[in-house]
Amino acid sequence: MTDMASTALLSIRGLSKSFGALKATDDVTLDLRPGEIHALIGPNGAGKSTLIGQVAGWIRPDAGRIELMGRDVTRLPVHRRARMGLGRSFQVSSLALPISARRNVMLAVQARLGSSFRFLRPVRTDRRLRDEADAALARVGLSGRADAQAAELSHGERRQLEVACALALKPSILLLDEPMAGLGPEGSAELTRFLADLKREAAILLVEHDMDAVFALADRVTVLVQGRVLMTGTGAEVRADPAVREAYLGEDG
Ligand SMILES: Nc1ncnc2c1ncn2[C@@H]1O[C@H](COP(=O)(O)OP(=O)(O)OP(=O)(O)O)[C@@H](O)[C@H]1O
Ligand SMILES: [Mg+2]
Incomplete structure:
Protein backbone atom coordinates (compact mmCIF):
# COMPACT_ATOMS: atom_id res chain seq x y z
CA MET A 1 0.00 0.00 0.00
CA THR A 2 1.32 3.45 -0.84
CA ASP A 3 1.18 6.15 1.81
CA MET A 4 -1.48 8.12 -0.09
CA ALA A 5 -3.73 5.12 -0.51
CA SER A 6 -3.42 4.19 3.14
CA THR A 7 -4.36 7.63 4.48
CA ALA A 8 -7.19 8.29 2.02
CA LEU A 9 -10.77 7.24 2.78
CA LEU A 10 -11.45 7.25 -0.92
CA SER A 11 -8.77 6.84 -3.51
CA ILE A 12 -9.46 7.32 -7.22
CA ARG A 13 -6.73 6.24 -9.61
CA GLY A 14 -6.72 6.77 -13.36
CA LEU A 15 -10.49 6.60 -13.78
CA SER A 16 -11.75 6.91 -17.33
CA LYS A 17 -15.12 6.65 -19.00
CA SER A 18 -16.00 7.26 -22.63
CA PHE A 19 -19.42 7.66 -24.16
CA GLY A 20 -18.73 6.80 -27.78
CA ALA A 21 -15.91 9.06 -28.90
CA LEU A 22 -16.38 11.43 -25.95
CA LYS A 23 -14.01 11.03 -23.00
CA ALA A 24 -16.29 12.06 -20.12
CA THR A 25 -13.59 11.25 -17.55
CA ASP A 26 -10.01 10.83 -18.67
CA ASP A 27 -7.40 9.37 -16.32
CA VAL A 28 -8.74 11.09 -13.17
CA THR A 29 -6.75 10.64 -9.98
CA LEU A 30 -7.73 12.17 -6.64
CA ASP A 31 -8.02 11.34 -2.95
CA LEU A 32 -10.53 12.11 -0.25
CA ARG A 33 -8.86 12.31 3.14
CA PRO A 34 -10.50 11.85 6.54
CA GLY A 35 -12.21 15.02 7.78
CA GLU A 36 -11.89 16.73 4.42
CA ILE A 37 -14.29 18.51 2.13
CA HIS A 38 -12.86 18.06 -1.34
CA ALA A 39 -14.64 20.12 -3.97
CA LEU A 40 -14.81 19.04 -7.59
CA ILE A 41 -15.42 21.98 -9.90
CA GLY A 42 -15.37 22.53 -13.63
CA PRO A 43 -17.44 23.79 -16.54
CA ASN A 44 -20.69 22.13 -17.66
CA GLY A 45 -19.94 18.79 -19.23
CA ALA A 46 -16.50 18.50 -17.57
CA GLY A 47 -17.33 15.01 -16.30
CA LYS A 48 -18.10 15.76 -12.64
CA SER A 49 -21.37 13.81 -12.44
CA THR A 50 -19.82 10.98 -14.44
CA LEU A 51 -17.02 10.76 -11.89
CA ILE A 52 -19.54 10.73 -9.01
CA GLY A 53 -21.44 7.96 -10.80
CA GLN A 54 -18.29 5.91 -11.18
CA VAL A 55 -17.42 6.30 -7.50
CA ALA A 56 -20.98 5.51 -6.36
CA GLY A 57 -21.02 2.51 -8.67
CA TRP A 58 -23.79 3.12 -11.17
CA ILE A 59 -21.38 3.97 -14.01
CA ARG A 60 -18.80 1.32 -14.83
CA PRO A 61 -15.33 2.75 -15.51
CA ASP A 62 -13.49 1.76 -18.70
CA ALA A 63 -10.22 1.95 -16.81
CA GLY A 64 -8.90 2.86 -13.39
CA ARG A 65 -9.35 1.86 -9.80
CA ILE A 66 -11.45 3.00 -6.84
CA GLU A 67 -10.54 2.16 -3.25
CA LEU A 68 -12.68 2.72 -0.19
CA MET A 69 -10.64 2.60 3.01
CA GLY A 70 -7.92 0.71 1.22
CA ARG A 71 -10.25 -1.84 -0.33
CA ASP A 72 -10.67 -2.18 -4.08
CA VAL A 73 -14.37 -1.56 -4.84
CA THR A 74 -14.02 -0.89 -8.58
CA ARG A 75 -16.24 -3.81 -9.46
CA LEU A 76 -18.61 -3.78 -6.47
CA PRO A 77 -22.27 -2.87 -7.00
CA VAL A 78 -23.82 0.32 -5.58
CA HIS A 79 -25.40 -1.29 -2.50
CA ARG A 80 -22.15 -2.97 -1.43
CA ARG A 81 -20.34 0.36 -1.59
CA ALA A 82 -23.19 1.99 0.34
CA ARG A 83 -22.89 -0.62 3.06
CA MET A 84 -19.18 0.22 3.34
CA GLY A 85 -20.15 3.77 4.29
CA LEU A 86 -20.40 5.51 0.94
CA GLY A 87 -23.39 7.86 0.92
CA ARG A 88 -24.65 10.17 -1.78
CA SER A 89 -27.32 12.79 -2.14
CA PHE A 90 -30.28 11.19 -3.85
CA GLN A 91 -31.43 12.47 -7.20
CA VAL A 92 -34.82 14.17 -6.97
CA PRO A 171 -22.06 7.44 5.77
CA SER A 172 -18.38 7.99 6.47
CA ILE A 173 -18.01 9.38 2.96
CA LEU A 174 -20.59 11.59 1.25
CA LEU A 175 -20.81 12.28 -2.46
CA LEU A 176 -22.85 15.42 -3.08
CA ASP A 177 -23.63 16.48 -6.63
CA GLU A 178 -24.71 20.13 -6.66
CA PRO A 179 -26.59 20.16 -3.35
CA MET A 180 -26.95 23.96 -3.53
CA ALA A 181 -28.70 23.94 -6.90
CA GLY A 182 -31.93 25.92 -6.73
CA LEU A 183 -31.57 26.80 -3.05
CA GLY A 184 -31.29 30.59 -3.30
CA PRO A 185 -28.78 32.62 -1.27
CA GLU A 186 -30.32 31.96 2.14
CA GLY A 187 -30.73 28.23 1.57
CA SER A 188 -27.18 27.97 0.25
CA ALA A 189 -25.80 29.81 3.28
CA GLU A 190 -27.74 27.48 5.59
CA LEU A 191 -26.59 24.33 3.78
CA THR A 192 -23.01 25.68 3.77
CA ARG A 193 -23.09 26.00 7.57
CA PHE A 194 -24.59 22.56 7.86
CA LEU A 195 -21.93 20.92 5.64
CA ALA A 196 -19.13 22.67 7.55
CA ASP A 197 -20.52 21.01 10.68
CA LEU A 198 -21.17 17.66 9.00
CA LYS A 199 -17.58 17.21 7.90
CA ARG A 200 -16.68 16.19 11.45
CA GLU A 201 -18.65 13.00 10.77
CA ALA A 202 -18.11 12.35 7.10
CA ALA A 203 -15.55 13.31 4.50
CA ILE A 204 -17.31 14.97 1.59
CA LEU A 205 -16.67 14.98 -2.16
CA LEU A 206 -18.63 18.04 -3.21
CA VAL A 207 -19.55 18.90 -6.78
CA GLU A 208 -20.79 22.46 -6.77
CA HIS A 209 -21.11 25.42 -9.10
CA ASP A 210 -21.70 27.85 -6.19
CA MET A 211 -18.16 29.22 -5.82
CA ASP A 212 -18.93 31.06 -2.57
CA ALA A 213 -19.89 27.73 -1.05
CA VAL A 214 -16.89 25.95 -2.60
CA PHE A 215 -14.33 28.43 -1.34
CA ALA A 216 -15.99 28.68 2.08
CA LEU A 217 -16.09 24.92 2.59
CA ALA A 218 -13.39 23.13 0.65
CA ASP A 219 -10.11 22.06 2.20
CA ARG A 220 -8.97 21.18 -1.29
CA VAL A 221 -10.36 21.77 -4.74
CA THR A 222 -9.88 19.68 -7.87
CA VAL A 223 -10.59 21.35 -11.20
CA LEU A 224 -11.86 19.09 -13.95
CA VAL A 225 -11.87 20.28 -17.57
CA GLN A 226 -12.97 18.05 -20.45
CA GLY A 227 -12.67 14.98 -18.29
CA ARG A 228 -9.13 15.70 -17.12
CA VAL A 229 -7.78 17.03 -13.83
CA LEU A 230 -6.37 20.48 -14.48
CA MET A 231 -5.15 20.87 -10.90
CA THR A 232 -5.76 20.03 -7.26
CA GLY A 233 -4.95 22.58 -4.58
CA THR A 234 -6.28 24.76 -1.81
CA GLY A 235 -9.01 27.24 -2.66
CA ALA A 236 -6.42 30.04 -2.71
CA GLU A 237 -4.12 28.11 -5.03
CA VAL A 238 -6.94 27.28 -7.40
CA ARG A 239 -8.25 30.85 -7.46
CA ALA A 240 -4.79 32.20 -8.23
CA ASP A 241 -4.06 29.76 -11.05
CA PRO A 242 -4.12 31.40 -14.49
CA ALA A 243 -5.10 28.18 -16.32
CA VAL A 244 -8.05 27.70 -13.97
CA ARG A 245 -9.18 31.27 -14.40
CA GLU A 246 -9.07 30.85 -18.13
CA ALA A 247 -10.74 27.45 -18.22
CA TYR A 248 -13.43 28.08 -15.67
CA LEU A 249 -13.58 30.85 -13.14
CA GLY A 250 -13.37 33.68 -15.65
CA GLU A 251 -15.87 31.90 -17.83
CA ASP A 252 -19.13 33.66 -17.17
CA GLY A 253 -18.53 35.38 -13.86
N1 LIG B 1 -25.09 8.50 -20.46
C1 LIG B 1 -24.42 9.34 -21.27
N2 LIG B 1 -24.36 9.09 -22.60
C2 LIG B 1 -23.68 9.90 -23.43
N3 LIG B 1 -23.01 11.00 -23.03
C3 LIG B 1 -23.04 11.30 -21.72
C4 LIG B 1 -23.74 10.48 -20.78
N4 LIG B 1 -23.60 11.03 -19.54
C5 LIG B 1 -22.84 12.13 -19.71
N5 LIG B 1 -22.51 12.29 -21.01
C6 LIG B 1 -21.64 13.36 -21.55
O1 LIG B 1 -20.41 13.29 -20.84
C7 LIG B 1 -19.92 14.61 -20.59
C8 LIG B 1 -19.74 14.80 -19.10
O2 LIG B 1 -21.03 14.87 -18.51
P1 LIG B 1 -21.25 15.10 -16.96
O3 LIG B 1 -22.69 15.02 -16.71
O4 LIG B 1 -20.37 14.17 -16.21
O5 LIG B 1 -20.71 16.59 -16.79
P2 LIG B 1 -20.79 17.54 -15.51
O6 LIG B 1 -19.41 18.03 -15.25
O7 LIG B 1 -21.51 16.87 -14.41
O8 LIG B 1 -21.65 18.77 -16.08
P3 LIG B 1 -22.69 19.73 -15.30
O9 LIG B 1 -21.87 20.75 -14.58
O10 LIG B 1 -23.48 20.36 -16.41
O11 LIG B 1 -23.53 18.89 -14.40
C9 LIG B 1 -20.91 15.58 -21.22
O12 LIG B 1 -20.44 15.91 -22.50
C10 LIG B 1 -22.19 14.74 -21.31
O13 LIG B 1 -23.00 15.18 -22.38
MG1 LIG C 1 -23.26 17.23 -13.38
Whole structure:
Protein backbone atom coordinates (compact mmCIF):
# COMPACT_ATOMS: atom_id res chain seq x y z
CA MET A 1 0.00 0.00 0.00
CA THR A 2 1.32 3.45 -0.84
CA ASP A 3 1.18 6.15 1.81
CA MET A 4 -1.48 8.12 -0.09
CA ALA A 5 -3.73 5.12 -0.51
CA SER A 6 -3.42 4.19 3.14
CA THR A 7 -4.36 7.63 4.48
CA ALA A 8 -7.19 8.29 2.02
CA LEU A 9 -10.77 7.24 2.78
CA LEU A 10 -11.45 7.25 -0.92
CA SER A 11 -8.77 6.84 -3.51
CA ILE A 12 -9.46 7.32 -7.22
CA ARG A 13 -6.73 6.24 -9.61
CA GLY A 14 -6.72 6.77 -13.36
CA LEU A 15 -10.49 6.60 -13.78
CA SER A 16 -11.75 6.91 -17.33
CA LYS A 17 -15.12 6.65 -19.00
CA SER A 18 -16.00 7.26 -22.63
CA PHE A 19 -19.42 7.66 -24.16
CA GLY A 20 -18.73 6.80 -27.78
CA ALA A 21 -15.91 9.06 -28.90
CA LEU A 22 -16.38 11.43 -25.95
CA LYS A 23 -14.01 11.03 -23.00
CA ALA A 24 -16.29 12.06 -20.12
CA THR A 25 -13.59 11.25 -17.55
CA ASP A 26 -10.01 10.83 -18.67
CA ASP A 27 -7.40 9.37 -16.32
CA VAL A 28 -8.74 11.09 -13.17
CA THR A 29 -6.75 10.64 -9.98
CA LEU A 30 -7.73 12.17 -6.64
CA ASP A 31 -8.02 11.34 -2.95
CA LEU A 32 -10.53 12.11 -0.25
CA ARG A 33 -8.86 12.31 3.14
CA PRO A 34 -10.50 11.85 6.54
CA GLY A 35 -12.21 15.02 7.78
CA GLU A 36 -11.89 16.73 4.42
CA ILE A 37 -14.29 18.51 2.13
CA HIS A 38 -12.86 18.06 -1.34
CA ALA A 39 -14.64 20.12 -3.97
CA LEU A 40 -14.81 19.04 -7.59
CA ILE A 41 -15.42 21.98 -9.90
CA GLY A 42 -15.37 22.53 -13.63
CA PRO A 43 -17.44 23.79 -16.54
CA ASN A 44 -20.69 22.13 -17.66
CA GLY A 45 -19.94 18.79 -19.23
CA ALA A 46 -16.50 18.50 -17.57
CA GLY A 47 -17.33 15.01 -16.30
CA LYS A 48 -18.10 15.76 -12.64
CA SER A 49 -21.37 13.81 -12.44
CA THR A 50 -19.82 10.98 -14.44
CA LEU A 51 -17.02 10.76 -11.89
CA ILE A 52 -19.54 10.73 -9.01
CA GLY A 53 -21.44 7.96 -10.80
CA GLN A 54 -18.29 5.91 -11.18
CA VAL A 55 -17.42 6.30 -7.50
CA ALA A 56 -20.98 5.51 -6.36
CA GLY A 57 -21.02 2.51 -8.67
CA TRP A 58 -23.79 3.12 -11.17
CA ILE A 59 -21.38 3.97 -14.01
CA ARG A 60 -18.80 1.32 -14.83
CA PRO A 61 -15.33 2.75 -15.51
CA ASP A 62 -13.49 1.76 -18.70
CA ALA A 63 -10.22 1.95 -16.81
CA GLY A 64 -8.90 2.86 -13.39
CA ARG A 65 -9.35 1.86 -9.80
CA ILE A 66 -11.45 3.00 -6.84
CA GLU A 67 -10.54 2.16 -3.25
CA LEU A 68 -12.68 2.72 -0.19
CA MET A 69 -10.64 2.60 3.01
CA GLY A 70 -7.92 0.71 1.22
CA ARG A 71 -10.25 -1.84 -0.33
CA ASP A 72 -10.67 -2.18 -4.08
CA VAL A 73 -14.37 -1.56 -4.84
CA THR A 74 -14.02 -0.89 -8.58
CA ARG A 75 -16.24 -3.81 -9.46
CA LEU A 76 -18.61 -3.78 -6.47
CA PRO A 77 -22.27 -2.87 -7.00
CA VAL A 78 -23.82 0.32 -5.58
CA HIS A 79 -25.40 -1.29 -2.50
CA ARG A 80 -22.15 -2.97 -1.43
CA ARG A 81 -20.34 0.36 -1.59
CA ALA A 82 -23.19 1.99 0.34
CA ARG A 83 -22.89 -0.62 3.06
CA MET A 84 -19.18 0.22 3.34
CA GLY A 85 -20.15 3.77 4.29
CA LEU A 86 -20.40 5.51 0.94
CA GLY A 87 -23.39 7.86 0.92
CA ARG A 88 -24.65 10.17 -1.78
CA SER A 89 -27.32 12.79 -2.14
CA PHE A 90 -30.28 11.19 -3.85
CA GLN A 91 -31.43 12.47 -7.20
CA VAL A 92 -34.82 14.17 -6.97
CA SER A 93 -36.33 11.40 -9.04
CA SER A 94 -35.38 8.84 -6.39
CA LEU A 95 -37.57 10.49 -3.75
CA ALA A 96 -40.84 8.66 -3.28
CA LEU A 97 -43.13 11.58 -3.98
CA PRO A 98 -46.56 10.44 -2.75
CA ILE A 99 -45.32 9.92 0.81
CA SER A 100 -44.28 12.34 3.53
CA ALA A 101 -40.80 13.82 3.94
CA ARG A 102 -40.48 11.87 7.20
CA ARG A 103 -41.46 8.58 5.53
CA ASN A 104 -38.86 9.14 2.80
CA VAL A 105 -36.12 9.42 5.41
CA MET A 106 -37.55 6.44 7.33
CA LEU A 107 -37.15 4.35 4.16
CA ALA A 108 -33.51 5.40 3.97
CA VAL A 109 -32.94 4.47 7.62
CA GLN A 110 -34.65 1.16 6.97
CA ALA A 111 -32.36 0.53 4.02
CA ARG A 112 -29.38 1.00 6.31
CA LEU A 113 -30.65 -1.20 9.11
CA GLY A 114 -31.72 -3.92 6.69
CA SER A 115 -32.13 -7.29 8.27
CA SER A 116 -31.29 -6.17 11.81
CA PHE A 117 -35.00 -5.41 11.98
CA ARG A 118 -36.23 -8.87 12.39
CA PHE A 119 -35.18 -8.70 16.06
CA LEU A 120 -37.49 -5.81 16.85
CA ARG A 121 -41.26 -5.72 17.10
CA PRO A 122 -42.99 -3.64 14.41
CA VAL A 123 -44.10 -0.87 16.76
CA ARG A 124 -40.63 -0.41 18.20
CA THR A 125 -39.15 -0.59 14.74
CA ASP A 126 -41.41 2.17 13.55
CA ARG A 127 -40.58 4.33 16.58
CA ARG A 128 -36.87 3.91 15.99
CA LEU A 129 -37.12 4.75 12.30
CA ARG A 130 -39.28 7.74 13.10
CA ASP A 131 -36.91 9.12 15.75
CA GLU A 132 -33.92 8.79 13.46
CA ALA A 133 -35.78 10.31 10.54
CA ASP A 134 -36.90 13.28 12.66
CA ALA A 135 -33.33 13.82 13.85
CA ALA A 136 -32.05 13.86 10.26
CA LEU A 137 -34.83 16.24 9.18
CA ALA A 138 -33.99 18.57 12.08
CA ARG A 139 -30.34 18.64 11.07
CA VAL A 140 -31.11 19.82 7.56
CA GLY A 141 -33.67 22.35 8.81
CA LEU A 142 -36.78 20.52 7.60
CA SER A 143 -38.46 19.72 10.93
CA GLY A 144 -41.43 21.90 10.13
CA ARG A 145 -42.07 19.99 6.90
CA ALA A 146 -41.83 16.41 8.20
CA ASP A 147 -45.48 15.67 7.46
CA ALA A 148 -45.56 17.35 4.06
CA GLN A 149 -45.74 15.09 1.02
CA ALA A 150 -42.41 15.12 -0.80
CA ALA A 151 -44.32 16.34 -3.87
CA GLU A 152 -45.44 19.47 -1.97
CA LEU A 153 -41.89 20.49 -1.12
CA SER A 154 -40.20 23.32 -2.95
CA HIS A 155 -37.19 22.52 -5.09
CA GLY A 156 -34.87 23.72 -2.32
CA GLU A 157 -36.69 21.70 0.33
CA ARG A 158 -36.33 18.59 -1.81
CA ARG A 159 -32.59 19.15 -1.97
CA GLN A 160 -32.60 19.34 1.84
CA LEU A 161 -34.63 16.15 1.97
CA GLU A 162 -32.11 14.38 -0.27
CA VAL A 163 -29.34 15.33 2.13
CA ALA A 164 -31.46 14.09 5.08
CA CYS A 165 -31.92 10.74 3.29
CA ALA A 166 -28.18 10.53 2.66
CA LEU A 167 -27.49 11.30 6.33
CA ALA A 168 -29.85 8.56 7.45
CA LEU A 169 -27.41 6.08 5.94
CA LYS A 170 -24.76 7.32 8.42
CA PRO A 171 -22.06 7.44 5.77
CA SER A 172 -18.38 7.99 6.47
CA ILE A 173 -18.01 9.38 2.96
CA LEU A 174 -20.59 11.59 1.25
CA LEU A 175 -20.81 12.28 -2.46
CA LEU A 176 -22.85 15.42 -3.08
CA ASP A 177 -23.63 16.48 -6.63
CA GLU A 178 -24.71 20.13 -6.66
CA PRO A 179 -26.59 20.16 -3.35
CA MET A 180 -26.95 23.96 -3.53
CA ALA A 181 -28.70 23.94 -6.90
CA GLY A 182 -31.93 25.92 -6.73
CA LEU A 183 -31.57 26.80 -3.05
CA GLY A 184 -31.29 30.59 -3.30
CA PRO A 185 -28.78 32.62 -1.27
CA GLU A 186 -30.32 31.96 2.14
CA GLY A 187 -30.73 28.23 1.57
CA SER A 188 -27.18 27.97 0.25
CA ALA A 189 -25.80 29.81 3.28
CA GLU A 190 -27.74 27.48 5.59
CA LEU A 191 -26.59 24.33 3.78
CA THR A 192 -23.01 25.68 3.77
CA ARG A 193 -23.09 26.00 7.57
CA PHE A 194 -24.59 22.56 7.86
CA LEU A 195 -21.93 20.92 5.64
CA ALA A 196 -19.13 22.67 7.55
CA ASP A 197 -20.52 21.01 10.68
CA LEU A 198 -21.17 17.66 9.00
CA LYS A 199 -17.58 17.21 7.90
CA ARG A 200 -16.68 16.19 11.45
CA GLU A 201 -18.65 13.00 10.77
CA ALA A 202 -18.11 12.35 7.10
CA ALA A 203 -15.55 13.31 4.50
CA ILE A 204 -17.31 14.97 1.59
CA LEU A 205 -16.67 14.98 -2.16
CA LEU A 206 -18.63 18.04 -3.21
CA VAL A 207 -19.55 18.90 -6.78
CA GLU A 208 -20.79 22.46 -6.77
CA HIS A 209 -21.11 25.42 -9.10
CA ASP A 210 -21.70 27.85 -6.19
CA MET A 211 -18.16 29.22 -5.82
CA ASP A 212 -18.93 31.06 -2.57
CA ALA A 213 -19.89 27.73 -1.05
CA VAL A 214 -16.89 25.95 -2.60
CA PHE A 215 -14.33 28.43 -1.34
CA ALA A 216 -15.99 28.68 2.08
CA LEU A 217 -16.09 24.92 2.59
CA ALA A 218 -13.39 23.13 0.65
CA ASP A 219 -10.11 22.06 2.20
CA ARG A 220 -8.97 21.18 -1.29
CA VAL A 221 -10.36 21.77 -4.74
CA THR A 222 -9.88 19.68 -7.87
CA VAL A 223 -10.59 21.35 -11.20
CA LEU A 224 -11.86 19.09 -13.95
CA VAL A 225 -11.87 20.28 -17.57
CA GLN A 226 -12.97 18.05 -20.45
CA GLY A 227 -12.67 14.98 -18.29
CA ARG A 228 -9.13 15.70 -17.12
CA VAL A 229 -7.78 17.03 -13.83
CA LEU A 230 -6.37 20.48 -14.48
CA MET A 231 -5.15 20.87 -10.90
CA THR A 232 -5.76 20.03 -7.26
CA GLY A 233 -4.95 22.58 -4.58
CA THR A 234 -6.28 24.76 -1.81
CA GLY A 235 -9.01 27.24 -2.66
CA ALA A 236 -6.42 30.04 -2.71
CA GLU A 237 -4.12 28.11 -5.03
CA VAL A 238 -6.94 27.28 -7.40
CA ARG A 239 -8.25 30.85 -7.46
CA ALA A 240 -4.79 32.20 -8.23
CA ASP A 241 -4.06 29.76 -11.05
CA PRO A 242 -4.12 31.40 -14.49
CA ALA A 243 -5.10 28.18 -16.32
CA VAL A 244 -8.05 27.70 -13.97
CA ARG A 245 -9.18 31.27 -14.40
CA GLU A 246 -9.07 30.85 -18.13
CA ALA A 247 -10.74 27.45 -18.22
CA TYR A 248 -13.43 28.08 -15.67
CA LEU A 249 -13.58 30.85 -13.14
CA GLY A 250 -13.37 33.68 -15.65
CA GLU A 251 -15.87 31.90 -17.83
CA ASP A 252 -19.13 33.66 -17.17
CA GLY A 253 -18.53 35.38 -13.86
N1 LIG B 1 -25.09 8.50 -20.46
C1 LIG B 1 -24.42 9.34 -21.27
N2 LIG B 1 -24.36 9.09 -22.60
C2 LIG B 1 -23.68 9.90 -23.43
N3 LIG B 1 -23.01 11.00 -23.03
C3 LIG B 1 -23.04 11.30 -21.72
C4 LIG B 1 -23.74 10.48 -20.78
N4 LIG B 1 -23.60 11.03 -19.54
C5 LIG B 1 -22.84 12.13 -19.71
N5 LIG B 1 -22.51 12.29 -21.01
C6 LIG B 1 -21.64 13.36 -21.55
O1 LIG B 1 -20.41 13.29 -20.84
C7 LIG B 1 -19.92 14.61 -20.59
C8 LIG B 1 -19.74 14.80 -19.10
O2 LIG B 1 -21.03 14.87 -18.51
P1 LIG B 1 -21.25 15.10 -16.96
O3 LIG B 1 -22.69 15.02 -16.71
O4 LIG B 1 -20.37 14.17 -16.21
O5 LIG B 1 -20.71 16.59 -16.79
P2 LIG B 1 -20.79 17.54 -15.51
O6 LIG B 1 -19.41 18.03 -15.25
O7 LIG B 1 -21.51 16.87 -14.41
O8 LIG B 1 -21.65 18.77 -16.08
P3 LIG B 1 -22.69 19.73 -15.30
O9 LIG B 1 -21.87 20.75 -14.58
O10 LIG B 1 -23.48 20.36 -16.41
O11 LIG B 1 -23.53 18.89 -14.40
C9 LIG B 1 -20.91 15.58 -21.22
O12 LIG B 1 -20.44 15.91 -22.50
C10 LIG B 1 -22.19 14.74 -21.31
O13 LIG B 1 -23.00 15.18 -22.38
MG1 LIG C 1 -23.26 17.23 -13.38
